Amino acid sequence: MRVFNFSPGPAVLPQEVLEQAREEMLDWRGTGMSVMEMSHRGKAFISIAETAEADLRELLSVPKNYKVLFLQGGAFGQFAAVPMNLSKPGDVVDYVNTGAWSKKAIGEAKHYAKVNVAADAGEPYTSIPALSGWQVSDNAAYLHYTPNETIGGVEFHFVPELKSGTPLVADMSSTLLSRPIDVSKFGLIYGGAQKNVGPAGLTLVIVREDLLGHARPGTPAFMDYAAMAKEGSMLNTPPTYAWYMAGLVFQWLKRQGGVKAMGEINRRKAELLYSTIDNSSFYKNPVAKDARSWMNIPFTLARPELDKTFTAEAKDAGLVTLEGHRSVGGMRASIYNAMPLAGVEALVSFMKEFERKHA
Numbered sequence: 001m002r003v004f005n006f007s008p009g010p011a012v013l014p015q016e017v018l019e020q021a022r023e024e025m026l027d028w029r030g031t032g033m034s035v036m037e038m039s040h041r042g043k044a045f046i047s048i049a050e051t052a053e054a055d056l057r058e059l060l061s062v063p064k065n066y067k068v069l070f071l072q073g074g075a076f077g078q079f080a081a082v083p084m085n086l087s088k089p090g091d092v093v094d095y096v097n098t099g100a101w102s103k104k105a106i107g108e109a110k111h112y113a114k115v116n117v118a119a120d121a122g123e124p125y126t127s128i129p130a131l132s133g134w135q136v137s138d139n140a141a142y143l144h145y146t147p148n149e150t151i152g153g154v155e156f157h158f159v160p161e162l163k164s165g166t167p168l169v170a171d172m173s174s175t176l177l178s179r180p181i182d183v184s185k186f187g188l189i190y191g192g193a194q195k196n197v198g199p200a201g202l203t204l205v206i207v208r209e210d211l212l213g214h215a216r217p218g219t220p221a222f223m224d225y226a227a228m229a230k231e232g233s234m235l236n237t238p239p240t241y242a243w244y245m246a247g248l249v250f251q252w253l254k255r256q257g258g259v260k261a262m263g264e265i266n267r268r269k270a271e272l273l274y275s276t277i278d279n280s281s282f283y284k285n286p287v288a289k290d291a292r293s294w295m296n297i298p299f300t301l302a303r304p305e306l307d308k309t310f311t312a313e314a315k316d317a318g319l320v321t322l323e324g325h326r327s328v329g330g331m332r333a334s335i336y337n338a339m340p341l342a343g344v345e346a347l348v349s350f351m352k353e354f355e356r357k358h359a
């Protein structure tokens with residue numbers, strides 16, 4: 001039996017996508033082989049790869065002067081690849097710190113460049129620093145921020161447009177494709193696929209062409225955007241099956257009406273859960289209202305000694321992986337694109353019943 005899986009990642013995938021993958025598992029469209037068994041240079045896989053890229057470009061209206069790369073190494077790989085490709089040794093790079101993932105990105109960038117923390121939300125990382133107070137450098141090679149902090153449940157509901165023209169770099173691991181974005185406002189967008197796009201092992205990079213070709217000497221070829229772009233992300237063997245699965249997710253998204261329609265559903269899902277939390281004195285979400293994530297919703301119980309009872313009873317009700325991150329505690333519901341409204345409705349009615357029994 002399928003459960004409602006609120007995992008932060010790797011996370012739920014659309015059931016239709018899993019069913020299609022099962023259907024095509026042993027024989028992909030008459031080739032007599034699984035996508036996993038195909039050469040990445042063969043006609044069949046090339047068609048899968050090209051279709052996936054075209055669909056992603058269509059979903060996000062990616063402008064022509066941007067490359068889309070299908071890489072490995074996760075967001076962590078990009079924490080290093082970004083400064084290696086976009087800055088020279090000694091350059092200043094601006095970072096905005098809004099929580100756990102920003103901090104990791106900053107830690108990695110420090111190996112390569114002079115990091116200026118342009119804004120820091122500060123403990124306990126439940127808000128977004130007002131743009132007017134950001135101390136941006138005049139000469140930064142780029143400004144990096146994390147539009148959605150997966151652990152803290154903090155999300156930007158605006159794009160911080162910089163007057164300076166400094167390229168904006170965004171770690172969209174847990175928000176990419178959850179709502180429309182204007183790609184042209186960014187120099188580079190990246191994200192691990194395993195939250196909202198597909199299975200683990202695939203990393204998407206969308207990068208403006210003028211930022212390519214400046215990788216510092218010593219950058220490993222497989223992390224060099226220009227080298228990868230030149231080879232269509234196939235300088236070495238790409239994560240073929242994850243690429244294929246992401247392609248099925250893109251097609252599913254198009255059938256749902258695209259990211260605009262998906263964004264409306266995601267807004268409704270988030271509003272339903274937040275209003276349940278806000279209208280109760282038993283549940284609490286610590287995040288400033290204007291910075292609440294649509295994707296990851298942490299909440300605590302008025303009686304934390306009941307945390308384990310909550311997750312155990314939720315599991316019996318078919319609602320799983322609701323444990324909060326160890327650094328935050330309490331609960332966290334991750335409600336990515338593939339979590340249907342029905343899953344959030346089931347969670348909300350479970351929460352109301354749990355409160356009635358235990359408050």
Ligand SMILES: *Cc1c(COP(=O)(O)O)cnc(C)c1O
Pocket residue numbers: 009073074075076077101146148149150171172173174192193195
């Ligand atoms: C999960 C996550 C990461 C880490 O991704 P990996 O693919 O495991 O390297 C980084 N940033 C954000 C925002 C995330 O949600």
